[in-house]
Amino acid sequence: MMEFEESGIGEECGVFGCVAAGEWPTQLEVAQILSLGLVALQHRGQESAGFVTCNGASPPTYTTHKGMGLVSTAFPPEALQKLRYGNLGICHTRYSTTGISELQNCQPFVVDTLHGKIAVAHNGELVNAHALRKKVMRHGVGLSTSSDSELITQLLALTPPMEELDAPDWVARIKNLMMETPTSYSLLVMFKDVIYAVRDPYGNRPLCIGRLVPVSKLHSSGDGEEDTEGWVVSSESFFFTIIVLPGEIVQISRHGIKTLSVVPRPEGDLPAFCIFEYVYFARPDSIFEGQMVYTVRQRCGRQLAIEAPTDADVVSTVPESATPAALGYAQQSGLPYIEVLCKNRYVGRTFIQPNTRLRQLGVAKKFGALTDNFAGKRVVLIDDSIVRGNTISPIIKLLKEAGATEVHIRVASPPIRYPCYMGINIPTKEELIANKPEFQDIAGYIGADSVEYLSVEGLVSAVQEGVNSILNDKVISSSNKSSKRVGHCTACLTGKYPVELEW
Amino acid sequence: MMEFEESGIGEECGVFGCVAAGEWPTQLEVAQILSLGLVALQHRGQESAGFVTCNGASPPTYTTHKGMGLVSTAFPPEALQKLRYGNLGICHTRYSTTGISELQNCQPFVVDTLHGKIAVAHNGELVNAHALRKKVMRHGVGLSTSSDSELITQLLALTPPMEELDAPDWVARIKNLMMETPTSYSLLVMFKDVIYAVRDPYGNRPLCIGRLVPVSKLHSSGDGEEDTEGWVVSSESFFFTIIVLPGEIVQISRHGIKTLSVVPRPEGDLPAFCIFEYVYFARPDSIFEGQMVYTVRQRCGRQLAIEAPTDADVVSTVPESATPAALGYAQQSGLPYIEVLCKNRYVGRTFIQPNTRLRQLGVAKKFGALTDNFAGKRVVLIDDSIVRGNTISPIIKLLKEAGATEVHIRVASPPIRYPCYMGINIPTKEELIANKPEFQDIAGYIGADSVEYLSVEGLVSAVQEGVNSILNDKVISSSNKSSKRVGHCTACLTGKYPVELEW
């Protein structure tokens, strides 16, 4: 179930940007749009939030606000007030992977260069960050944080050598950066009056662009520029479905969007979009590669019913993230779908003390058993993933105490076995249930009557069935247009990384 | 949908208490149990939280902590630390009905009397509070708050006249109080080493008692006192199902629970348990009158399908509270159940500014449309209630923009038309959609293809079908044991109040 704090698995971040269209100063409340965007991406990171807005003038004025915690905590009304004069802006929400969750590591990063300030927000993790840090430092640059975002910013400033030109060639600098590091990043680079939206050649992290239309024009079919109030760019799609392609550099200005360059992958390499975006991270209403995440999860449930059928009376879900898979499983299996658990949305980490007795009471309080729905019945309980195995166990106990005669666990994704070096926080190999001796008898270990996982092949086929391959990769020669150039990163499940890792 | 902030309808409070069994000082972490209990009742009030613990010694030491906001905010670890020496305690969470949400109105109220301190926590609203305040003040008592809880506490201290006895007769005082005010209250009165749990003769507000059993003994069938770690008393049931009956005064001590008295209703009057506990307030896993709230809601959905069938393709819910009714509707109607909305649990009140444009964006961000599930289909959307009509409208617009060909609203409760004087906060008569001219064409007003409500009779029958009448009313002569002495308060729907209101 999608509870980062418990599973220990987490996305690194979400990025969001907005550029007002038309005349400036804009009437569009850019800071408000950014805050709504960041709330919409809050599930991708709850540790800190940062905003930078810019008036886009010559010379430009940048305004920054960063804070720890949820957007609603980190951005009191005064902060929004302070930021409100922006005509464009970028923001970032962060799930700390390292434990160093200090304010100074918060993105976006703003640095002053010979040509003025640039701001960078980054989702992902550079696979060769270590080598790049050395390179930058050998050049004589001191790095003040451990953040990849600062590293990217300094790399952008460093090569090619800075000259006192009127118009610095940021696109060339971004391309240089992309040559130096293959993956993973979805970047927003703001300079004066434009945002550059950049996705790595493997397309590992998602990035989408959308158009803000006046409410009154929402129903109009016209696509006229005159109806556009602004442009937004975001880690996830919400309403809008223009996907930034792997390797693409898109310039967003008040005049519209424009692809400036597409950096190719090495010959033969497939894209490597993170498959866990579908399984776990993204909102169910997000659209990636032309398909809705909810639909993929439902297909995973169906596939799971085929791979791991159960002799039982009812199918249910660990609310809320496993529900699409559970409904898919029910549809495929023909078993009735019911609810067995209700969730207390006020239960947080605060009161859960390291005391077994109270922890058990705590879990009991997080979920209530809807006893009458399943007493005397055999339950198939669908979960979206089991990472460490320590949260499903008390749920099974709860259901059995409340009268379930059998509880069969079906997991709508394969077991995680390997670390991710591309921006996902995964517990250490030792903590992963799939690598523990207990995994041999996982059903016994967690108290279930049976446990089965979706296969890697099953997951991949459920995902790839609906991919619109055109969206996935613009750089295809005319000859192989028909062939599906589809690929996804399954490194955490298979140990096969999209690029060779250098250390 | 269960969003107090938007519907404007709200429960006043939840009460919770705990007494450790066996030898004192207890090993049981009473303050922790209280905090878990209050988190479990958090849906009944988010404005403030208060705890009082007592060591139960002679003379007793009381420790109090109160704070604004959610339990997790109001009770930092230091506060729990401070409270931890309690062998018994009571707590309270509050939904302010009056706007005066200052700390000093927070319950429980503790006052020092000639016989020592008593603490009172109260759920409900005294129908004759105004007259009682006058009476107390005429006696020369100054009241420092507008809280009914302080009023109750002073009434308990006032009559009969205080004498310097060794053992004050609190039960007589509680009975006196009950004679003076018929409803509505579920009270916890803590004095030294006992808690008195009291429910008004009409049983308007719920109250339940439960037993804390060591985890290791949960499965043992034995009911032996020796297995009991403590007693809890709560507005809602969770695991436990001993209901405090209308008019009952139960003493909870470390030696167990004991009914001290049952104050009868006037001849001929029926009980008047608040029917909105089933419809709206309570957790779905709570058990009242022998039935699970979820099951009642499901029956309401079934009844709604009978009363208001729809020619449509799919049935869905406004998550999360309407889901049982939606599943009931689907089962009865034979239409398939799907999900059409996903909810962003991070959206709060903070960023929603009073600006139409941004409010609309805000609602859009609170719910995402699961487009692929319903595009091109006719949707029946079940909601649990429509109070002011201002939240369902943007949802309908969202679904239509995302491709629903028709949206039919079916509401699993009747329209609210009257104020409540028994502890429920209901918008003014003028704000209630059912009293507005627009209600004549509500479908047109909110943009739906049709709107239908459950009838009052349908709701009452769905509720009463499963009531265990024995539980509802212990005070029945042997002669009419067979007759169902069942009654529920439907005043907000019908204007028929259980007692005559004096002003």
Place this chain on the structure above:
Amino acid sequence: MMEFEESGIGEECGVFGCVAAGEWPTQLEVAQILSLGLVALQHRGQESAGFVTCNGASPPTYTTHKGMGLVSTAFPPEALQKLRYGNLGICHTRYSTTGISELQNCQPFVVDTLHGKIAVAHNGELVNAHALRKKVMRHGVGLSTSSDSELITQLLALTPPMEELDAPDWVARIKNLMMETPTSYSLLVMFKDVIYAVRDPYGNRPLCIGRLVPVSKLHSSGDGEEDTEGWVVSSESFFFTIIVLPGEIVQISRHGIKTLSVVPRPEGDLPAFCIFEYVYFARPDSIFEGQMVYTVRQRCGRQLAIEAPTDADVVSTVPESATPAALGYAQQSGLPYIEVLCKNRYVGRTFIQPNTRLRQLGVAKKFGALTDNFAGKRVVLIDDSIVRGNTISPIIKLLKEAGATEVHIRVASPPIRYPCYMGINIPTKEELIANKPEFQDIAGYIGADSVEYLSVEGLVSAVQEGVNSILNDKVISSSNKSSKRVGHCTACLTGKYPVELEW
């Protein structure tokens, strides 16, 4: 030296009130005036601050704000904003004597009575509080705090019996209260559109009234009512010098001030104004009994030079409170006055950990030695009082290390030996240095070359020399107008309490 946190001796509180003159709503910013008044009284209590303002209408609206800590912390701008509609108001700052420094004990107390709300702020401590609490509780009133202020408020409401009159006789009630408790209190009672300023018959705690004059009229000699912007009442005098007399009840309304009654002392009793207000508590610029506190302190220094001359080179002070006495000592003795210590005003309690090493460093950092001024010299160091003896010791060490050849301590008040039951917090008898065996050789104990204290007689004569006895006691028959009816409470020095204490 005046460091409450270290000496352990502290005043209980300060009270302040303001009534705008002329037409209401007033242009006078009453809440601002109150906050300035409270800051001016901040030295009398730093634990909490509370304000109540009232619009004075029929029926009146009262607005309350209370907070922990200094006025500047407890009253953020929002709070002042909230209070700003008052036409009159009272406020209170508190030095907790009991350790129970919770918000609910903060004054002023506001209670609703049959005739409407009254608000009470109190400086002092009722010598018979225990008996009065019993009396109130026997009447059936529950007391929600341990505060004398709540007790006073309930006593005012209780007797004589409340009747539903148009105009309640608060003056009669205040007189009743004064009959029941002889001392110590300076009270402000606010009801609707007036403030009653009340001082106990012994005049133990100070209270003064002043007139607010427009800045432009400050120099005008006219005393015309038309120049008055409002009236203030305060524990200390600042600019204004109308003293509320012992036993007096003064009504302050927008029309001016009026003595309503003077409650006499028992025949033969003298006034008993707290002598420590002169020695220690009050601001040096305050005026009591017609004389400036600074001048009294200077006289104490002179008297000390007569009683305890020293063979030394220079006289100095422990800054800042002992400076007037040191200057007096220098003038009388003819020795030159120099500074030997500079004080770091940023040193607070925060970093002083219970570790001898660091505590010593801490004290060192609080005072810096002005070495060049005294190296090689014999220093007479004047302190205003030595309560526990634990702060003067490191100062002596510091001076000696910095080169003083001798350090002689002269204390400008007698040793404290007895507890105070009238509102002053004094360490337990055991903690007082004067009651410890070490007092026999106090010089050796604290490392001084000699230590001498001012005598009780010396203190009393230094104080009484300048008293304007008319101001001290209005109730004098024409016959004894010439006799000095002067008296001061010296209970903490002599054990002679002004009234017999009942327990």
Place this chain on the structure above:
Amino acid sequence: MMEFEESGIGEECGVFGCVAAGEWPTQLEVAQILSLGLVALQHRGQESAGFVTCNGASPPTYTTHKGMGLVSTAFPPEALQKLRYGNLGICHTRYSTTGISELQNCQPFVVDTLHGKIAVAHNGELVNAHALRKKVMRHGVGLSTSSDSELITQLLALTPPMEELDAPDWVARIKNLMMETPTSYSLLVMFKDVIYAVRDPYGNRPLCIGRLVPVSKLHSSGDGEEDTEGWVVSSESFFFTIIVLPGEIVQISRHGIKTLSVVPRPEGDLPAFCIFEYVYFARPDSIFEGQMVYTVRQRCGRQLAIEAPTDADVVSTVPESATPAALGYAQQSGLPYIEVLCKNRYVGRTFIQPNTRLRQLGVAKKFGALTDNFAGKRVVLIDDSIVRGNTISPIIKLLKEAGATEVHIRVASPPIRYPCYMGINIPTKEELIANKPEFQDIAGYIGADSVEYLSVEGLVSAVQEGVNSILNDKVISSSNKSSKRVGHCTACLTGKYPVELEW
């Protein structure tokens, strides 16, 4: 008087460092020492505070904490807890000169370089900062703040080119830096297990080193290393008197202190120690150039009495900073010294609203008039400086209203007329009273009977009279040892800057 908030003149910062002597891990509580040191320097900056501690191991671990406000606010106990494992550390307190008082500009700055992390704390302002920023950015480095400290850190990392050596030559890098920027800086550079203490060749900002001795050994005359618990380095001296000389680089390690290099000034240039450290900034007990600041201020008072005698009755001070000068004036003139004002130390900026009426009340409340001391007398009031003229005016009015027959202002420093580019925040030229037309009749403007300032020559002679020139400048050839190589920066008074300014 020393009230930065009002005069608008302010020091930029204070730096402090500590290295534990002997075996590591040390028993010395380095973080506590740092916090005490920073509190002692709090008068040099109240806007923010930052600490970095280091365990000194290979590789070292650095721990950082920064916060806004006073040390006591910025460093809650948790922060000290977090920092406590340091064996050495540096810290910084800041008075923002630019208005950009965000957390990210707080010092010390820590950056990671090829050789590991270095931390830098800086007091002063680089006169050629603008050119240096350009130089660094031209090299391709992005600067994330406007802080000179970050600039210094990046300059240290940049030249000479970084090589992957075992032992980086930080001293060479520091010398390079010193070649590039002549003034003004007192720097602490921490790397692994040493702190480099650096003072610019002109010695514009102060810096001192001291030895921590166990309390038990304070009196021992021995200077043995074995008695040393640690070393401290600080902007001001307190107890210790080892001055870091102009141009000197001192290495502080657990083995002791060692001068590594002394960078000379250009031939013919004198030192340029900021003369306002004596007049205004430093604590009175600090020792610079072999003399105590208090003594210098007293000499200024004496000189002022010679230059500007007054026909008056008494001499007094604007507390607290002008007191030494006032005592000096009294001694020289033979007039008696008295106190005329008492100060309320609780008055802060909070309640002083931009409203003339309340501002006047506010000033009145900050100072109370000790009326009896001066009524009917002619007062000479000594102030240490008059910068904008807006605070002395209400004080004069207060004294006159309270009965002073004449008030003559004597200022113990010359008028400020020019901006400072070396780290002192001075109001704009237009705001300085000395540059306003009103200065022609300043006495009339501020309401005094006469106003006179100390002359520049008078100030310089009062300062230089006590300078130990050896301490001021170690780099003197044997031949001119007898000549006094003394110089002070008086740029803000005379417009003569120690180095030519490049823009």
